[in-house]
Amino acid sequence: MKSAEAQHVFRALADPTRRAIFEELVRKGERTVHALTxxxxxxQPAVSKHLTVLKRAKLVGNRREGRENHYCARPEALAPAAAWMKDFGAFWNERFDRLEAVLEGMEK
Amino acid sequence: MKSAEAQHVFRALADPTRRAIFEELVRKGERTVHALTxxxxxxQPAVSKHLTVLKRAKLVGNRREGRENHYCARPEALAPAAAWMKDFGAFWNERFDRLEAVLEGMEK
DNA sequence: CCAAACCATAACCATACGGTTATGCGTTGT
DNA sequence: ACAACGCATAACCGTATGGTTATGGTTTGG
Incomplete structure (x- = not known):
């Protein structure tokens, strides 16, 4: 099921340091571990471990380049969590019906 | 800031048992602790503790009635997390700009 | 009135988590 | 060549977390 993926995403987003790293990657684009640290x-090891968790949730990707490891955000990976909110957030459903079509496009 | 609230919400949603409880409350409406258990x-004590966490995130409300405690879902409390996704989910922003105006209505 | 029901809290336990320092391995500049 | 860099992994540590059983306080049915 997809909810298995949602689990990893929610879990990854539960930590503020991890969200901050993700935020930086979204705002500034690709970043090395050194820069993120x-x-x-x-x-630095703490950052590496957080990146591992984010990667397990597919929220980030990485590109090895020599001794540097460049990470980038993959915001599409928020989709499972968004889908969950769609299903169980009545507030969301009420006011953001348009989102439904969006999420369906994401599924495939 | 609002991100402080988002922290509680994300944290609460990180546990699958907690999400399941929230889901049941959304689907079936008001429920006693006994029924949820x-x-x-x-x-039952585990359920009580999960409900405490959900309540801290304002994701549920409760109504004491005699010896029974009736809990209900408050899906509006998902808003801080949704707002965060709006800000840092570049994927959404890119392709679904319309969402932005809608989400601004949510802020107040 | 008394036993049973409903629930929260306490006390406890194992494990997961987030952090640290130490280390090691590939890469790069000089 | 080799020292310095970039990063991941290992080893370790304190605390938080999610679970349990035990208990006790109200409330209720009979």
Missing amino acids: ANAGVS | ANAGVS
């Missing part, structure tokens, strides 16, 4: 407020 | 797959 500078703003993360935690050690 | 029947389908939760965990003990």
